[in-house]
Amino acid sequence: MNGGPPPRASTISSTVAIPGSSRWARRAFFVALLFAGIAAAMNVRHAGSTWVIFGAFAVYVAAIALHARRLVPAITGAVAFALLGLSWWVDPDVHHAKLLPAAALGAWVAAWIVARAMRRDPVVAEIIAREAACGVVAAAYVGAGIAKLAASGLAWVTSSNLALLAAERAIIGPDWLRSIRLEVARTPWLCTALAAASLAIELAGVVFLLPRARRVYAIAAVLMHLGVAVLLGYVYAPWMVLIVALAWASVPPAIPRRPRTDLP
Amino acid sequence: MIAFVVYAAGSWILGEVYPFSRFDMYASSAGRSEGAVPVFLVEGREVDVTDYDLFSGIDPDALLPPDVPCSMEYVVRDAARWIASHRKSETQPEGPVTITIAYRILSIDETDGASTLRERTRVVAEGRAWRR
Numbered sequence: 001m002n003g004g005p006p007p008r009a010s011t012i013s014s015t016v017a018i019p020g021s022s023r024w025a026r027r028a029f030f031v032a033l034l035f036a037g038i039a040a041a042m043n044v045r046h047a048g049s050t051w052v053i054f055g056a057f058a059v060y061v062a063a064i065a066l067h068a069r070r071l072v073p074a075i076t077g078a079v080a081f082a083l084l085g086l087s088w089w090v091d092p093d094v095h096h097a098k099l100l101p102a103a104a105l106g107a108w109v110a111a112w113i114v115a116r117a118m119r120r121d122p123v124v125a126e127i128i129a130r131e132a133a134c135g136v137v138a139a140a141y142v143g144a145g146i147a148k149l150a151a152s153g154l155a156w157v158t159s160s161n162l163a164l165l166a167a168e169r170a171i172i173g174p175d176w177l178r179s180i181r182l183e184v185a186r187t188p189w190l191c192t193a194l195a196a197a198s199l200a201i202e203l204a205g206v207v208f209l210l211p212r213a214r215r216v217y218a219i220a221a222v223l224m225h226l227g228v229a230v231l232l233g234y235v236y237a238p239w240m241v242l243i244v245a246l247a248w249a250s251v252p253p254a255i256p257r258r259p260r261t262d263l264p
Numbered sequence: 265m266i267a268f269v270v271y272a273a274g275s276w277i278l279g280e281v282y283p284f285s286r287f288d289m290y291a292s293s294a295g296r297s298e299g300a301v302p303v304f305l306v307e308g309r310e311v312d313v314t315d316y317d318l319f320s321g322i323d324p325d326a327l328l329p330p331d332v333p334c335s336m337e338y339v340v341r342d343a344a345r346w347i348a349s350h351r352k353s354e355t356q357p358e359g360p361v362t363i364t365i366a367y368r369i370l371s372i373d374e375t376d377g378a379s380t381l382r383e384r385t386r387v388v389a390e391g392r393a394w395r396r
Contacts, residue, residue, distance in 0.1 A: 081283070084282075084283075085282045085283065096285060096287055096289055099282075099283065099285050099287075100287075102282070102283050103271065103283040103284070103285075106283050107267045107271065111267065131267070132266070132267035133267070134267075135265060135266065135267030135268035135269075135270075135271065136267050136268070136271045138268050139267070139268045139269075139271040139272040139275065140271070140275075140285070140287055141287075142272065143272060143275050143276070143285075143286050143287050144286075144287035144288070144289060144291075146286075147286045147287060147288035147291040148288070148290070148291045148294070150291070151288065151291035151292045151294065152291070152292070152294035152295050155294040155295045156290075156291070156293075156294035160297075160372045160374060160379070161290075161293055161294040161295070161296070163372050163379055164293075164296065164298075164299045164335075164370065164371075164372055165290065165293060165299070165335055167299070167370050167372060167381050168299045168300075168301045168335055168336060168370055169336075171301050171303075171368060172301075182381070185372065185379060185381060186379045186380075186381065187379070188374055188379055206268070209265060209268060234289075
């Protein structure tokens with residue numbers, strides 16, 4: 001042992017703790033859920049359920065911010081998930097804007113509980129939970145693309161569909177926005193190109209399963225949502241915040257390893 | 265991957281059952297040749313329907329356009345909900361304002377690579393209300 005390199009056990013064991021960047025990313029993910037929850041709650045027409053949802057997310061994020069261990073994040077997350085479901089029952093109109101964060105949250109909580117029940121390491125459980133949330137996001141985008149193809153095939157791209165959608169919204173909103181929508185509606189090739197691009201981005205959602213592709217896909221998806229916001233007036237802020245947070249939270253996983261004892 | 269498969273399969277089988285959804289936003293809007301945009305008019309001027317209450321003479325369940333697709337049905341549903349919850353009682357006087365619920369029917373005429381937007385108006389309901 002004399003003269004040899006120092007034991008690396010301490011270096012290796014440091015990967016068992018959540019590294020700084022990962023901890024920041026974990027917080028970013030839950031802050032994103034908070035924003036998503038606030039934005040979602042604003043869509044609820046019943047003030048009571050709005051404040052219940054807001055409170056649930058606040059407790060949930062506080063538990064994370066305070067480094068709550070063990071079951072607290074899972075319990076508060078499950079409560080938030082259940083309350084979001086309750087808001088569906090109270091307010092039967094479907095609000096897709098708030099559904100994706102709720103579904104991702106549910107997947108995160110369920111995966112975390114299952115992983116811990118299987119006695120997986122807390123760090124590994126967190127990675128599994130995050131991957132489950134990413135899986136739900138990927139499924140949502142792919143599902144949206146398939147739904148369009150199933151309903152009308154390529155007519156969604158090739159018809160004057162997007163032009164009509166934009167023209168309908170050119171009657172509402174400030175003048176500058178109306179003029180943009182009208183110009184787009186009057187340019188058939190642009191409408192076809194934009195519709196094709198959005199359909200392609202949705203169908204490509206499956207690449208969000210790949211951690212290395214997540215940031216590129218998130219940028220494409222955010223651009224699509226911004227286009228939808230300008231042309232159609234639907235601001236899917238929770239989706240944008242969620243997909244960006246999940247993409248940037250996907251740092252290389254710190255898989256805990258047993259400290260090596262065979263080092264010289 | 266498991267979450268992807270579970271959510272995709274669940275959404276396809278169950279449809280709009282929390283937390284599943286097919287996210288079929290605008291999926292059914294393709295192939296149409298016209299679109300209806302709801303407008304609320306008082307004396308020919310566009311207004312916000314929530315600026316009025318104590319409605320009479322308007323059936324909130326009959327506000328959707330009968331035969332033209334409308335991609336803004338949520339606006340109509342919101343208005344119908346508002347009107348239903350702010351109806352005039354039998355003892356209250358009829359409002360002084362005539363409120364008209366109409367649709368601007370839009371169509372796009374594509375010729376030679378350029379699009380022309382055509383528009384006509386169809387009234388679906390008319391009643392009385394008070395300004396709040």
